[in-house]
Amino acid sequence: MRKNILMFSLIAGMVALSGAGMSVSSAKAAATSGTGTESCKDCHADQVASFMKSRHSKGAITGPNGTGVCxxxxxxxxxxxxxxGGGKGTGAFTFDKKADPEARAEKCLICxxxxKHLALWESSKHKSAGLSCDSCHSGHSSLAKNLKMPQVELCFSCHKDVKAEAGRQSHHPIKEGKVSCSDCHDPHGSFNAKSLKADSVNxxxxxxxxxxxxxFMNEHPPVAxxxxxxxxxxxxxxxxxxxERTPNLCQTCHVGTSGHYGTPFTLARGFTPNTPTTVGTNYSSGRAVARSCLNCHAAIHGSNGPGVYGQRFAK
Amino acid sequence: MKKYNYIPAILLLPILCAPGVQAADSEVTGFVMPSAKSVHVTGNKAKFGEYGDPDSSISGGVEVKSEGDTGYMNFSADEIGQDTQNYKAEAGQYGKFKLDAFYNEIQHNNTFDAKTFYSGAGTNQLTSPLSNVRASGAGTTPPPNPATWNLFDYEVSRNQYGAGIRLDMLKPFFANLSVSQEDRKGIRPIGTGNSNLAAELPEPVDFKTDILQTEVGYGKDPYFVSLGYTHSNFKNAYDALYFNNIYAVAGANTNEFVTLPPDNSYDKFDLKGRVKMPLKSTLALGYSKAKAESDANLFSSYNYSGTANAVTLSDSVFNGRVDTTNYSAVLTSNPLDFLDGKFFYKNYATKNKSDEITSTIGATTITNALFDYTKKTYGVEAGLKLPGHITLTPSYSNVETVLPDNVTTDDNIFGINAKWKGNDFLAGNIGYERMNRNDHVDSENTGGAAIYDTYTRAFDVAAQRRNIYKLGLDVFPTDMLNLGFTLKHKNIDYNETAIGLTGQRGNTYGASATFTPNDTVSVNAYVDYEINKLEQLHRYGATTVANASPVDTNAADAIYNVTTTEKDKSLDWGVGVDVKAIPKILALRAQFDHTRSNGLADFTYANNSTANNAIQSGWDNNSIDYANWDDYKKDSLLLKGIYSVSSNLDLTGGYAYEKYSYNDGQYDNYANVYYTSATTPGYLSGANANPDYTANVVFLTAKYKF
Structure with missing residues (x-):
């Protein structure tokens, strides 16, 4: 751990040194001059203020032929x-949600x-659903990727079913901020179902x-x-x-006549009839307590173990 | 396999790029944010802090941004000193290049103070002086007393670090390179039932994964093309977990093992391109080729209950290799203003080129089965813009999956979706999808006799008829109020499965509201309710063609049907209030969230008697059900205030409360030692048991902005 922190500090220090030549002076003056913001801020002070905090306000970022940013x-x-004298419908293009999504997107596509992130946009689900760039991004945002709000919050604002799932007792650390939607999905489209960032789920x-x-030598087919x-x-x-809860999950494929497959692992086979103080005639089944089937089939994702024990993912 | 050490590369990247980062003008902004939290947890601290740091602490965050007209250099750190700390640095020049480096920790706590009678938890050799352990019997050793066992924590830490560079200076050409490494260490539960000893064991986790990704390409309308390469290298410090079988009589041949994941590597080349064509059309093509490899030394012997078993292997090393090939194509066209079209094709195939190993143990000879498959998908989707702000999207796709043993599935999926942009106060969408899956199963035989194949299916390759209905409505009665409603219904019939999973039903209801009466107050609320039901049928005791049929002609005999219906009900609701008590000075927030699940496993024996061993003595069809089936309930409350002392300083203080309770029939009366027979105990270490907790957290944060 300590070693890791030291290593990272070294990296961060190098990055800091690499930028030592950057002089500290205001960029805003340059950004405002010739871009139109001076004219606009009299009426749109808040918008200009938020814009000036965004990366779009930087001097090196201009429209075609150096067009001012507004x-x-x-x-x-x-x-x-x-x-x-200003007002709606007097010539200024606004990113009103009623405006044609393609017309809104065209503004962004000027630059x-x-x-490369938009290479597959035409085939994306988000485009099919009528979304435009400004559905998620704002040219005035100072957040990463100019998102309108933090990514997970943004995605959840539409994908409410996913938000509910991510709150279940067993979940990927999405709401904890350790996994983000774009780790797995490409919102701008991909060749794959669910806009996955890989050719297959696995x-x-x-x-x-x-x-x-x-x-593995012994593959569990659905796993592979x-x-x-x-x-x-x-x-x-x-x-x-x-x-689904094990063992029922396993029994959706492993269906058979008797033994593990055909036996219903009911409450009568759990700890209940067999607490340590009342050992009875109905003994527990290892398949109906705690992690059930996985109590024995330890290598369920595949095994290099010998013989039938390897074949059955138990060794 | 060749091993790579990316650390030098990570360290070198910033140096290499340093000269280019120089920027003429820059402005330095950022913040320093020390924070303190006092945590009091009653109950399971690991579950409370499953992905976090559950202890009281002083921590904080830092951000420094230096951004100029032409370049930038940023550094940020969060949760410094915590189990979840992360650091990120990036620098670059707009439109020319960017380089970044990161360090990130992810903690996954499972169970603290788990216990085992073995010593050596955290290593791959577990030892116990016990032998010949039985619940009773002269000359045997009694089961070990859990009160004397050794304690350890089930937790895994991921430490990730890496760096990357993106080059855009030669536009329209671009290039990216990133390297990363993850070290994963900890302990997780693993079972063993490979001998007559059933025990939950601490598996040591000591993994290292290196990943290198690079991409070069060209992007200038109308063309785009890129070539990518990915290399991933996984290394496990342990090939197996060894332990002595305490059931065996002391002496030789008591040391047993469970194999652990082998080292592996993965290489992938990825080529994709796109061209824009007339009629507002685009054609995108993709091709990738990947190779996954592993190697493992195989065991030429193993012990079972004190007896050594020799394994004669056709090869002492297993060389695993799976090649993957993927082709993709998407053609989109917007020839008319009211018409969008999309055609897509994808062919994904794995080819297992691993060693076929023949093992002979005594009179038994086994050869491993190699699994690979092919999945072909094609389809069409149209977007029709109709009068009245309606967009109609009919679609069709076909998915054919070919698996080993001549098992195939063929899915025909039809869908239609209508979206109405409505007016100022109403918008909605409605959708329907139908899937007809046909299967071809020559010999599924997933455990029963071949005669069962007529009646049984593994659910993932079973024919099915699936209907999904969706409805969504957004209502904006006033500028102050937004309302949203969603409804989803799912219905699956496994129409050729008589024994196995026969049906799945699901309903999801959702509603949300945001009420903002003025600039000072905002109220939000939501509720989601979901019901899922699974229906299974099992047939016990059938051994011949004559009695395999689930059409039961004698329900009272020793061959009978058992149905299982599982229900999951999930409810989430919450309400939050944001108040700008003193504009730009004091903001208050209160949020309450509730989530719960109520599960049921309802078993019904057709032979509802204790005769013929159907139901255990003292039980009947009502008492055998699990009324608590992964039930849980969580209440969370957050009260927070943000006070702006000045334009540079914000103080945030608050209180959080969370209560979690879990109830499951398979964990009721949980015991570290349980009995599967009068003489044979099994052993559990406490993983996932008793996760209930109540937590109170008080926190204070100061954020100084500069």
Whole structure:
């Protein structure tokens, strides 16, 4: 731990040194001059103030041919807008949610059309749903990626079902801020279902859970095929983000005549009839207490163990 | 496999890029934010702080931003000194390059003060002086007393660090490179039932994962093309967890093991491109090729209850290799103002090239089965803009999955969605999706005799008919009030499964409201309610074609059906109030959230008697149900005030309360030693047991901005 902190301090120090030549002077004067903000702030003081905190206000970032920033996004008829004394419908382009999403997006694409992040935007679900850049971003935002609000909060504002799932007792640390939506999904589109950032669910999961990747001598087929056959991604009422409580989850595939497969592991087979002080004739089943099937099938994600014990993921 | 050490690269990156970061003008802003919290937890501290640091502490955050007209250099740190601390530094010049470095800790606490009779928790060798342990019997050792066991914590820490560089200075060409490493250490529960000893054991976690990612490309309308490469290398310090079987009589052959995940590596090349064409059309193509490899030394012998078993292997080393190939194509077109179209195709295939190992143990010979599969997807989606602010989106897709043993599924998915942008006070959408899955299963045989194949299906390859209905409504009666309503209904029939999972039903209801009567007060509230039901049928005791049919002609005999219905009800609701008590000076916030789940597992034996061993003595169809099935309830309260002392200094103070209770039939009367027979105890270490807690937290933060 200490070593890690030292290492990071070294990195951070180097980054700091690398920028030592940056002089500390106001950039705002440069940003305001020639960009139109001076003219606009008389009526739009709050908007100009928020804009000046954003990365878009930096001098090196201008519209085509050095166009002033207000004009780039809210033009091209700002002259008419000012001549009319301001007001809606007097020439200024506003990012009103009733405006055509494509028209709103076009304003952003003046500068961002070549962005690699937008390469697959045309095929994205968000575009199909009628979203535009300003649905999530604001040119005036000072947050990372110019998002309108912190990412998870932003995504949850529409995906309320996911918000509910992420609050379940077993969940990925999304609301704790350790996993963000864009770790797994690309909001600007991908070739994959659910806009996943990987060619398959498993490829995505293995980025963080590399120990599950194998390949194992004894593969558990649903594990090797799709983690979501057993798990859910955002949150679950059941431990380990399982879709269903074990042993019933296992018995959705392992169906049979007797023994493990055909036996219903009811309350009569749990701890209840067999507390330490009242050992009775109905003994517990290891399959109906605590982690149930996983009490024995330890290597459920795959095993290199010998013989039938390896085949059954118990060794 | 070749191992890489990325640390030097991480350290070098900032140096290499330092000269370019120089910027002419910059402004330094940021904040320093010391904070203190006092935490009092009654009950399970690990569950309370599952992904956090559950102890009282003094911590804080720092942010320094130096941003100029042409470049920037930022540093931020959060939760300094905590188990969850993170640091990030980035620097660059707009439109030219960016470099960044990070350090991040993720903590996952499971159970503190778990216990085991073994010594050596945290290592891969567990030892106990006990032998010949039985619950009773002359000359045997009694089960160990949990009061004397050794304590340890189930927790895993992930320490991640890395750096990256992005180059845009040669636009329209671009390049990215990032490297990262994660060290994961801790203990997690693992079971063992491979011998006659059933015990929950502490598995040591000592993983290291290195990842390198790079991408080069070209992006200038109408073209985009990129080539990416990813390398991931996973290393586990332990190949197996060893322990001595305390059931065995003292002497040789008592040391047993459970194998642990092997070292592996992953390499992937990824090529994608897109071209914009006439008629507002785009064509995007993707191709990737990946290879996952592992190697493991196989065990040529193992012990079972004090007896050594020799394994004759066709190869002493298992070389695992799975190749993956993926093709993707998406064509979109917007030829008319009212029409959008999308056609897509994807072919994802894995090819398992791992070793086939033949193992002979006594008279038994086993060869591992290699699993691979192919999944082909194609489909079309149209967006029709209709009069009246209505967008209609019909869609169709087909998914064909080919698995080993000639098992295939073929999904035909039809959908239609209508979105109405409505007017100033109302907007809505309604959708329907139907999936017809047909299966082809020559020999599924997931454990029963082959005669069962007529009736059984593993649910993931079973034919099904799925209907999903969705409805959403947004209402804005006034500028002050926003209301949202959602409804979802899901219904799945596994129409060819007689024994197994036969059906799934689900309903989800949601409502939310935001009321902002003025600039001072804002109130929000939400409620979500979800019901899910799963229906299963099992048939016990069938051994012949004649009695395999679930159409039970003699429900009272020793061959009978058992149905299981599981219900999960989830309820979440919350209400929050934000008040700007003194504008720009004092802001107050109160938020209360409640979440709960109520589960039920309802078992019904067709043979409702204790005859023929159907139901255990003293039980019946009503008393065998689990009325508590992963039930839990959590109440959270947050009271917070932010006082702006000056334009530079904010003080935040508050109080948080959380109460969590869990109730599950499989954990009721939890015992570290439980009995599976009159003589054979099993052993649990306490993982996930008794997670209830009540927590009170008082916190104070000062944020000084500069």
């Amino acid at each position: 004009l780039t996004c809210h033009g091209p008829n700002l002259t008419a807008h000012m001549a009319a 961002h059309t070549d962005s 490829e995505l999961c293995y980025k963080c859970h590399a120990e599950k990747r194998g390949p 095929q799709d983690c979501l056959i057993c798990h859910t991604s955002h949150g679950s009422n059941h431990n380990k983000l399982l879709n």
